[in-house]
Every structure is written in structure tokens, then in C-alpha cells.
Amino acid sequence: MANATPTTQPASESEPTASPNAETQAPVTDPKATIKIEGQSFELDAALAQEDKTLRVVLQPHFASIENANITREVKDGKLTVTIVKKAQHKGCQ
Numbered sequence: 426m427a428n429a430t431p432t433t434q435p436a437s438e439s440e441p442t443a444s445p446n447a448e449t450q451a452p453v454t455d456p457k458a459t460i461k462i463e464g465q466s467f468e469l470d471a472a473l474a475q476e477d478k479t480l481r482v483v484l485q486p487h488f489a490s491i492e493n494a495n496i497t498r499e500v501k502d503g504k505l506t507v508t509i510v511k512k513a514q515h516k517g518c519q
Contacts, residue, residue, distance in 0.1 A: 453500055454504075455504040455505065461506065462490075475505075488509075490511035493512045494509045495510045497510075
């Protein structure tokens with residue numbers, strides 16, 4: 426029976442897709458996340474801080490530099506910490 430089909434599906438079809446580092450991230454259990462940007466630190470709902478796009482929309486009116494910023498996330502003891510570092514931009518004409 427060399428042509429028999431396997432009874433189990435490959436892992437890629439049976440499991441939902443996840444980010445490559447999903448196994449290394451701890452679950453977020455705290456409903457608030459700590460946001461660090463431009464030397465300031467404040468609390469924000471963790472649900473709003475989960476995705477870059479949502480976070481940019483929420484913070485854009487207050488921090489114009491977030492548009493092209495680098496966003497990193499870290500989970501420690503169930504608490505999400507988001508660090509936002511603005512990128513240097515060119516000034517003037519080239």
C-alpha cells in the first residue's frame with residue numbers, strides 16, 4: 426500500500442497559523458499594557474496594544490512620531506510592555 430493516504434493531516438493544515446515566535450512568548454494575562462514612548466511611560470488596554478496597526482491609530486493624535494517608529498513587545502509575568510522608538514528621518518531636500 427505505497428499509495429495509501431495518511432489518516433492524519435500535516436501539522437500545517439490541522440493547526441492554526443501563528444507567528445514564528447509564538448512558542449517563546451508568554452501569554453498576556455494583565456488587562457493593561459505598559460507603553461514606553463519618547464521618555465514617557467503610561468498604561469493602555471492590552472487589547473489595543475496587541476497589533477501595530479491598532480496601536481498606531483490610537484497613539485497617532487498624541488505622538489506623530491509613531492507613524493514610522495519601531496515597535497517591540499515583551500511579556501513578563503503576564504504583563505505586556507510595548508517600547509516604541511522613533512526612526513530618524515531625513516530633513517530637507519536631497
